[in-house]
Amino acid sequence: MVTDSKLAKEIIAKRVAKELKYGQLVNLGIGLPTLVASYVPTEMQIAFQSENGIVGMGPKATPEQEDSDLINAGGQCVTVMPEGSFFDSSMSFALIRGGHVDVTVLGALEVDEEGNLANWIIPGKMVPGMGGAMDLVMGAKVVIIAMQHTGKGKAKILKKCKLPLTAKSKVNLIVTELCVIEVTAKGLVLKEIHKDTTIDEIKSVTEAHLIIPDDIKIMDV
Amino acid sequence: MNKIVKIEDLKSIFKDGMTIMIGGFLDCGTPDTIIDMLVDLNIKDLTIIANDTGFPDKGIGKLVVNGQVKKVIASHIGTNPETGRRMHTGEMEVELSPQGTLIERIRAAGSGLGGVLTPTGLGTILENGKRKISINNKDYLLELPLRADVSLVKGSIVDEFGNACYKATTKNFNPYIAMAAKIVIMEAEELVKCEQLRTEDIMTPGVLVNYIIKEAV
Secondary structure (H helix, E strand, C coil): CCCCHHHHHHHHHHHHHCCCCCCCEEEECCCHHHHHHHHCCHHHCCEEEECCCEEEEEEECCCCCCCCCCECCCCCEEEEEEEEEECCHHHHHHHHHCCCCCEEEECCCEEECCCCEECCCECCCECCCCCCHHHHHHHCCEEEEECCCEECCEECEECCCCCCCCECCCCCEEECCCEEEEEECCEEEEEEECCCCCHHHHHHCCCCCEECCCCCEECCC | CCCECCHHHHHHHCCCCCEEEECCECCECCCHHHHHHHHHHCCCCEEEECCECCECCECCHHHHHCCCEEEEEECECCCCHHHHHHHHHCCCEEEECCHHHHHHHHHHHHHCCCCEEECCCCCCHHHCCCCEEEECCEEEEEECCCCEEEEEEEEEEEECCCCEECCHHHCCCHHHHCCCEEEEEEEEEEEECHHHCCHHHCCECHHHCCEEEECCC
16 A cells, blocks of 8 residues: 555656647646646647646746746746747637547546546535636546545545535546546446555445456556 | 826725626736725725635735625635635625636626526536526536626736737736726736737737726836
8 A cells, every 4th residue: 555645646647647648738737636747758749738828838937937927727837838828718718618628637525436526615614616627527538537545544436426516427537546447337447556555455445336357457657 | 098097096986885807817917906906995895706816915815805895706716715714604605606617707798698508517516596508419507697897907018098918827817807897997017108019919909998007016
């Protein structure tokens, strides 16, 4: 079992990066998903979108590069690639809803057997708002959830989400530090497991039913 | 036509209970000089329409902290804990709208459209109280236009007529907010003569702008 949180995040980000394909337009959510960019080789020519109005976002700005007019959707100063472009929020979300974004990577509070996702509200406790998440999950061609397998020791991959949904049946893939799970019409299929864990261990921290195929692979991280 | 005014001259425009739309994204492209004036003016019971409520000590957040806001319509309030706190105590009402829906509702108002049909929010609690319309066997939610009494816009380079260019990610909600209110006030980071802004670089036509103020440094 991977218990170190920093290492867990690194495993997740590395594995998610392997899902991206040459030339794709990709939106990485705030937090853990942002780390994915560090593991994508430049020759992949991935264009990263920031929904506040950039396609072709570059790395985080160094102190010398910082420009308060150029931020990402998390409010951090970033850079832009030579081929990048800036636009307004209507264009940005037209790209998202209009099916022009190939992949979105987001975190989750809960995800379930039907590919439902909850990540924007804990009623009465934490109400950050959905920001761009609902549009991203609805509009992106592929939705990848990148998250630590459990939260405060509790399962996050559930039979049915209890929290209000962000979108219904839109998640395609779940990547955690323990495994890779594909969402299919039949349910959740365990595709890969980390070399330091076992299927039984994964089952013990997953509430949802997992379909176990014969050809489970070891996560390439 | 002289649209350039001093910040003091704007005070008479604002009244208690107004609906004000404010451009910006996490205080990037937010007209902070006008917001500071509103904090001084201390008008109350405002409805604020914006992407977010900034930070407690920065941008739109100052209006929230100062207790001037009755209702917020935004996509995200997570960066300003004071908005969340006031929502939970019932001091303030918060309507959350997905970011892509929020900008289209604003665009609809400024573009003469009766609303927008979006798949965003289907199968979630956002369906509550909304009409679901099926087009070619696909469901959409009908989202209604959002308009304001006054819009506050921040331009990076603005000419004397109000033509504006937005640098980098300061564009965000600004161009559409500039279309959705009866009175539009442009805060200029840099104020130039008309011939100094290339016509091709204009992102908001000055004809939409009623007043221009220079950002306080």
